Amino acid sequence: MPTVVLIGTGNVAHHLFRALKENIIQVFGRNEQALREFSESTSTTSSIDELVAADLYLLAVSDDAIKEVSRQFSHVKGLLAHTSGSVPISQLSSERKAVFYPLQTFTFGRDLNFSTIPICLEATNKEDYGILEELANSISKSVYRINTEQRKKLHLAAVFANNFSNHIFQIAMEICEQENVDFDLLKPLIIETINKIEHLNPIDAQTGPAKRNDIQTMQAHLEGLQDPMHKKIYQMLSKSIRKSHEEKL
Amino acid sequence: MPTVVLIGTGNVAHHLFRALKENIIQVFGRNEQALREFSESTSTTSSIDELVAADLYLLAVSDDAIKEVSRQFSHVKGLLAHTSGSVPISQLSSERKAVFYPLQTFTFGRDLNFSTIPICLEATNKEDYGILEELANSISKSVYRINTEQRKKLHLAAVFANNFSNHIFQIAMEICEQENVDFDLLKPLIIETINKIEHLNPIDAQTGPAKRNDIQTMQAHLEGLQDPMHKKIYQMLSKSIRKSHEEKL
DSSP states (O other), rough: OOEEEEOOOSSHHHHHHHHHTTTTTEEEESSHHHHHTTTTSSSSSSSSSGGOSEEEEEEOOOGGGGGHHHHHHHOOEEEEEESSSSSSSGGOOSEEEEEEOOOOOOTTTTTOOGGOOEEEEEEHHHHHHHHHHHHHHHHHHHEEEEEEEHHHHHHHHHIIIIIIIHHHHHHHHHHHHHHHGGGGHHHHHHHHHHHHHSSSSSSHOOOOOHHHHHHHHHHHHHHHHOOOHHHHHHHHHHHHHHHHHHHHO | OOEEEOOOOOOHHHHHHHHHTTTTTEEEEEEEHHHHHHTSSSSSEHHHHHHOOOSEEEESSSGGGHHOOOOOHOOSSSSSEESSSOOOGOOOOOSSEEEEEOOOOTTOOOOOGGGGOOOOOOESSHHHHHHHHHHHHOSSSSSEEOOOHHHHHHHHHHIIIIIIIHHHHHHHHHHHTTTTOOOGGHHHHHHHHHHHHHOOOOHOOSSSSHHHHHHHHHHHHHHHSHHHHHHHHHHHHHHHHHHHHHHOO
């Protein structure tokens, strides 16, 4: 089993630490306070000089820190991997570069089952890919070889799938609150929306006034929306649904 | 147990028929071909003269047909209820008016567990409400008293929660396809998005570049989007997320 030094002490680092506990031989971090939370279970350091030898150095820092932090680890003999969806592999300054990207939204303190989280891997040579793959297979059933271009698109698609859908749910909640209706009433509908796309392509699962071009209902909905931004979103998404279905015909 | 005559033979009628099989004593429909599918399990008719006496006449027809069809049933002694989210109770022409609105997206041929589907009820008098409530309680654990104004907002919120989120997932799928990435990789993320809002208010569950005001990432995402409509949606939803979080601060 590959040995791992985890670099970083934030939210993603915490989740990776829980998943890779048996492989991690050291946690490196600048913030000594944050480091203390790891020190019960493994060795920790905030000094580059105390870094131990490992098969893999796993960089769990924010996207804009990757380039800078990776420079400090450019001398390591092991493989250096970042964990970001949007950063190209080329931003790493080590000789042996890799990416170990778990495609999930991580919430502080919320335990996740890693076995169902897709892990997207990239490495610049075959043996290094083997190390990543062994590690990923030990924690997840969904391991994929994904290059930098694909990962960029995946990350962009994830913004729609998570950030934007979540915001749409927030708007739905605000609309309910205007008439003192409990948002919980919509939860079975939201769950069924997801269940449907397990079996159907979203374009075939689409229903509603925009798909039917039911102008009367859409007009009534627009009048019912109080926030001008919500009106614009309603119009834009309805237009986009219409366009998709006209193209499909 | 209240007896029911079901009016309509479409998608929603089929789902209600399965749920209320033990109460339904007759199905009424214009389309004799469609009616035949019900005739194995109950009595059917397409003639108003053959209508039997029942506690409740349940109108499962399209929104724009409710007013017209309800006129044909204005003489019935039982309670007349429509099943629509967006139509006011006042559009019914019977003396005893009601609404029995199951808040769910119904797909033809896809069996649903009614016990978790919220049923929104409205009636113009107390005894009639009692009949609706008895019927609703017999099939669902989530029964709510919802007036016409609340139901209108709920229906509008449901367009966001279902139609718009589904369209957002379709866009995510199209983005994946541009780089031959399997949309299935996003499904654990989508499921976790929903799981999170079981415990957190969506505004507190929000993450991503728009929330962080990470202009560099948003710029890179906009460049990665090929469809001008997707660019506009990205900009509009990002702006709306920013606005929500600035107001929250």
